[in-house]
Amino acid sequence: MIVCTAGDIFEYTPTNRTPWAETERKAKYMSQALGLMDYDAIALGEKDLAFGTDLLQGYADEYSLPFVCANAVDPDGKPLFEPYRIVERDGVKVAIMGLVSPERHIIAQVESELLGKKIRIDDPSEVALKYLPQMREAADVLVLLSHTGIETSEFLSEDLGFDVVIVGHYPAVAAAPEKVGNAIFCQAGAKSDRFGTLDLTLNDANEIEKFSGDAVRLLLKGPQNDEIHELGQELDRIEKEERREAQLASQREREKVQQEKAVATIHDRNGIFGAESCRSCHQPVYDSWLATPHATAFATLAEADAWDNPDCIGCHVTGAADKHHVMDVNIAPEIWNVQCEECHGSGLQHARDGSYLGAGEATCRKCHDPDNSPEFDYELYKSYGVH
């Protein structure tokens, strides 16, 4: 048995949104699995070539992948991979060549990648004609892995005279191999849905006498290779974990934005968090503050029917910059009364080194001015008015 594929295994499409690291990792796992499958020849499609020669050659070396591609060349015209391989089974030599299409409509998606990676795709029939005599010389059966779609494959086979053409880059499935001109065409479709088989019977002169085959549908149930299965599972796990991480990250990002918004509203209230926010850590202080007249200073205004008087509010709430006249009389309940931050400053400045104590006589006198608090005596007032 000889096992081969006509290409587009790794499927790198720069236009889809999969990040490069993910694409590359998948290709690595695929390579490892391909290595375990013991291929005899792997043709390269345009979406494989888009990975670049270095990467592909790296996979080839690491996992013993027998890439064949006759017409992908460097700028000097030198083939980037083995043009063809000769495989021998039961005394029969089979030469297997890979060709990829240079046609615009096929390579359009990866054209700039190929250019960037200095990969040129030469005319397939010209290149094939160059190698065919030596292949014919060395082998009994000539196989073309034709990553060119169906029309070019037909055209090529007429022109060149391969015995077998495996059609790649084409989704249509032919239930069984069939003769097109002098060549036997195999078409097992795309996306690894099917595995094409071809049985050849040769006569004594090693000419093809009979052929038959199938396009076997690959089912999820069926014999499976544990090692390859485990590779698939592992890749799944990694990708799931990464998606979960990405979700968490975007959730964290959302939370951060919400927090920033919350801080922004606090800033809108001159940076006042409110006594409730201090309470959780300073319950005893909070309780004794609650017993001072400061904790009900806004109610006092309301009783005097002056809760919406812009000339009164400033000293009966927390955080008003101008004590004698406030611009906005729609006072948020969070800043009603003379709270902690009126004397200590915004919680945004909370420190633990003594600097947040802040409140001294000058702080009191912002409100306890001669007009409104004629009897103000700092030491006395401090003794029962703080907390």
Ligand code: HEC
């Ligand atoms: C510059 C700050 C300031 C402004 C403005 C202010 N208050 Fe006061 N208010 C105080 C202080 C300080 C006290 C506590 C005085 C004390 O007991 O020594 C007080 C106490 C009060 C009291 C309770 C004690 C009392 O005097 O009956 C009432 C009622 C009151 N203010 C109403 C008002 C009204 C109405 C206005 C607007 C016309 C006003 N305040 C404007 C700072 C101010």
Ligand code: HEC
């Ligand atoms: C009227 C002004 C004023 C208000 C309102 C006020 N404090 Fe104070 N706070 C002070 C002063 C003055 C001191 C003593 C500073 C010193 O010792 O120099 C102090 C000290 C403290 C201290 C350190 C010493 C101690 O008592 O533990 C903490 C903590 C504190 N305040 C927390 C709070 C919290 C929490 C609130 C609100 C629930 C609050 N303060 C409300 C003025 C105030």
Ligand code: HEC
């Ligand atoms: C997460 C807990 C926590 C919260 C919330 C909190 N504090 Fe504190 N605060 C502390 C700790 C801990 C200290 C240092 C130990 C101490 O003095 O009790 C401290 C110290 C202080 C001091 C003394 C500052 C200094 O520099 O030594 C003041 C004043 C104070 N807090 C006021 C407040 C006020 C006002 C709020 C609300 C806006 C508040 N704290 C919210 C934990 C908290």
Ligand code: HEC
């Ligand atoms: C934001 C303005 C403001 C600041 C700052 C302020 N107070 Fe007051 N204080 C008031 C108001 C308003 C009242 C009246 C509350 C009420 O009676 O409803 C008051 C009442 C008091 C009273 C009760 C007076 C009485 O006998 O009725 C004491 C004591 C007092 N303050 C002490 C202080 C001290 C000490 C400081 C500074 C550490 C201070 N206050 C800072 C606004 C302020």
